[in-house]
Amino acid sequence: MSIIEAKGLSKSFMQAVKEPGLKGAVKHLLIPRHIEKMAVQSLDLSIEAGETVAYVGPNGAGKSTTIKMLTGILMPTAGSISVNGINPYRKRMENAAQIGAVFGQRTQLWWDIPIVESFSLLKDIYQIPDAVYKTNLEMFIEMLGMREFIHLSARKLSLGQRMRADLAAALLHNPPIVYLDEPTIGLDVSVKQKIREFIKKINQEQQTTVMLTTHDLGDIEDLCKRLIIIDHGSIIYDGSLSEVKSRFARNRVIFFQVGSPLPELYQQLSQTPGMKLDLQNDQEFSVSFDRYEYTASEVVSRVMKHGEVIDFRMEDANIEQVIKAVYDGNLNLNETGA
Ligand SMILES: Nc1ncnc2c1ncn2[C@@H]1O[C@H](COP(=O)(O)OP(=O)(O)OP(=O)(O)O)[C@@H](O)[C@H]1O
Numbered sequence: 003m004s005i006i007e008a009k010g011l012s013k014s015f016m017q018a019v020k021e022p023g024l025k026g027a028v029k030h031l032l033i034p035r036h037i038e039k040m041a042v043q044s045l046d047l048s049i050e051a052g053e054t055v056a057y058v059g060p061n062g063a064g065k066s067t068t069i070k071m072l073t074g075i076l077m078p079t080a081g082s083i084s085v086n087g088i089n090p091y092r093k094r095m096e097n098a099a100q101i102g103a104v105f106g107q108r109t110q111l112w113w114d115i116p117i118v119e120s121f122s123l124l125k126d127i128y129q130i131p132d133a134v135y136k137t138n139l140e141m142f143i144e145m146l147g148m149r150e151f152i153h154l155s156a157r158k159l160s161l162g163q164r165m166r167a168d169l170a171a172a173l174l175h176n177p178p179i180v181y182l183d184e185p186t187i188g189l190d191v192s193v194k195q196k197i198r199e200f201i202k203k204i205n206q207e208q209q210t211t212v213m214l215t216t217h218d219l220g221d222i223e224d225l226c227k228r229l230i231i232i233d234h235g236s237i238i239y240d241g242s243l244s245e246v247k248s249r250f251a252r253n254r255v256i257f258f259q260v261g262s263p264l265p266e267l268y269q270q271l272s273q274t275p276g277m278k279l280d281l282q283n284d285q286e287f288s289v290s291f292d293r294y295e296y297t298a299s300e301v302v303s304r305v306m307k308h309g310e311v312i313d314f315r316m317e318d319a320n321i322e323q324v325i326k327a328v329y330d331g332n333l334n335l336n337e338t339g340a
C-alpha cells in the first residue's frame with residue numbers, strides 16, 4: 003500500500019450567493035441563498051514513500067483543500083484517505099505525529115514567544131528525544147540560516163525568516179511525510195534556494211515523502227520528479243516531470259531575424275501542416291514545428307532559400323510553457339504521444 007492513498011476524495015463547500023450592495027446584503031439576511039461549490043471532485047491519489055510530488059494547478063483549483071483533507075484539518079464530503087495506514091480525520095493525534103505541514107500563507111508558530119521557545123514546546127508536544135532534537139535543531143539552524151533571528155518572536159520576523167522557522171518547526175520531529183503548501187511564496191531567490199536545498203536534503207537523507215504545492219516552477223524543476231496537475235477539482239495529469247517535458251518538447255521553436263521581409267515564405271509556412279508561423283514584425287518571426295515530422299535543419303534551410311538569415315536561435319520547451327499549455331487547454335497530456 004502506498005504511504006498516501008486517496009480514493010474518490012471529494013469536498014464541497016456551501017457558498018453564500020449575495021447580490022452586491024446593501025440591498026443584496028439585506029436580501030441575503032432575509033432569504034439566504036447558497037450554492038454548493040465542488041472544490042475537489044473524486045480524486046484518486048497514490049503516493050509512494052520517499053517520493054517528491056509537485057501538486058500544481060491554477061488559483062482555486064483545489065490544491066489547499068486537498069492538502070487540508072490529507073492533514074486531517076478538513077473532513078472530506080466523500081471518499082477515503084489513508085496516510086501511513088491512518089485515517090487523518092478520525093485519528094488526528096496519531097496523524098499529527100507522522101506528518102509535518104507548512105502553509106505558506108499563515109504561520110503555525112506561537113506569535114508572541116521566541117522561535118527557539120516554540121521549538122522547545124514542539125519538542126515536548128511531539129516527545130522528541132533529546133539527542134534527535136539537538137541534532138535537528140543544530141542542523142536546521144545552520145542550513146536555514148536561522149541563527150540571527152532564533153531569539154525573536156514570530157511576530158517580529160520578516161516573511162522569509164518566518165517561513166524558514168515554520169519549515170523547521172514542521173520537521174523537528176522527523177515526520178516521514180511532509181506537506182508544503184506554497185512554502186516559497188513571496189521569498190527572495192536566496193531564501194528560496196535555502197529552502198529548496200533543505201527539502202532536498204531531508205528527502206534524500208531520510209526518505210521523507212514530500213508533497214509540494216507551488217506556483218514557482220523553479221521549485222518543481224529543482225525538487226520534484228513527479229507532477230500532478232489539478233484543475234477545477236479534478237486531476238488532469240499525473241506522471242513524471244521528464245515525460246511531460248519530452249512529450250511537450252515534440253514542439254520546437256526557432257526564432258529568425260531576416261534581412262528583408264519574405265512574404266512568399268510567410269505564405270508558404272502558414273500553409274504547411276505541422277508548422278506554425280508567428281510573425282513579430284516584417285523581419286522577425288518564429289516557426290514552431292513538430293520535431294517528429296521535421297528536423298531543425300530542414301526548417302532553417304527552407305527559410306534560407308527565400309532570403310538572408312541574419313540570426314536565429316532555437317528554444318527548447320520549459321516546464322513553464324508546458325504548464326501554461328495544460329492550463330490553457332492546449333495540450334492533452336493524457337493522449338499517447340509518439
Ligand atoms: N472554507 C471555504 N468555504 C467556501 N469555499 C471554499 C473554502 N475553502 C476553499 N473554498 C473554495 O474551494 C475552491 C478551491 O480552493 P483552494 O483553496 O483549494 O484552491 P487552491 O488550488 O489552493 O488555490 P490557490 O492557488 O489560489 O491557493 C475555491 O473555489 C475556493 O473558493
Ligand SMILES: [Mg+2]
Pocket residue numbers: 065066067183
Ligand atoms: Mg492554495
